[in-house]
Amino acid sequence: MADIMKKVCRADEIIGRVGGDEFAILLPETDEIKAKIIKKRIIDTAATTMLDSIVVSLAIGYAVKESADQDIKEIHIQAENRMYKDKLRYRKRVKSQTIESFINSINTKYGRERIHVERVSRYCEAMGKAMKFNEKEMNDIKTAALLHDIGKIIVPAELLNKNRKLSKKEFEVYKRHPEAGYQILKSVDEYAGLAEYVLYHHERWDGKGYPEGLKGEEIPLISRIISVADAYEVMTAQEAYQKTENKEKAIAELKNCAGSRFDPDVVKVFVSLWGQA
């Protein structure tokens, strides 16, 4: 950090550490316009400085002392307040970027994931429409479906790409992904409201699912819908399975599991939409 500031600052400027990870720079003869330019220069330099491939992030606030009778302490407080505001804004931005980078990393680990979540989201959207969801619920279900597997970031690539059944030990690892997804989304303001839908997308209507073994309507409706759409998508995933015959088999399987694995009402809606496909 000190290197970045030294690179950016002029020789007559004084840099000092004022807290563990806080620095102050005194800029003589600097008006607001110049202060803004310096702020931008520091941000740009930090953004291109990589430390072990982590982009250096920082928040900056400034205040200008315009007359001799202004108390420098007041100016410092003003600058500090602006820095805290900047920090909040920055955190939000960084967290959304983190979500994106997680998604990219899952997509790299497991090539089919992007198509999978997009299809699940489309099924969910149509289900929401059929179930007369309002605008907020529609947005929630579409986004939750797109993010339902984000916790797979913790699952090793070799497990995601396995074509055979997972061993008991491997399945234990795989089973942690809803909880991991929950933790990730909970930490981002924008998505915190969707965290529970993701947490419960592997629960079963009969209470034999995971992670908590919730039963029936204890499971949020959006999670129950994602669960059905998810299963259908997986059953019809491969090109060969896109044939009518296999779609019929998948629908039969959903019907078969209505009341055990799946919410029977949700299956009914699903079948009414795609049962004849």
Ligand SMILES: [Fe+2]
């Ligand atoms: Fe999942």
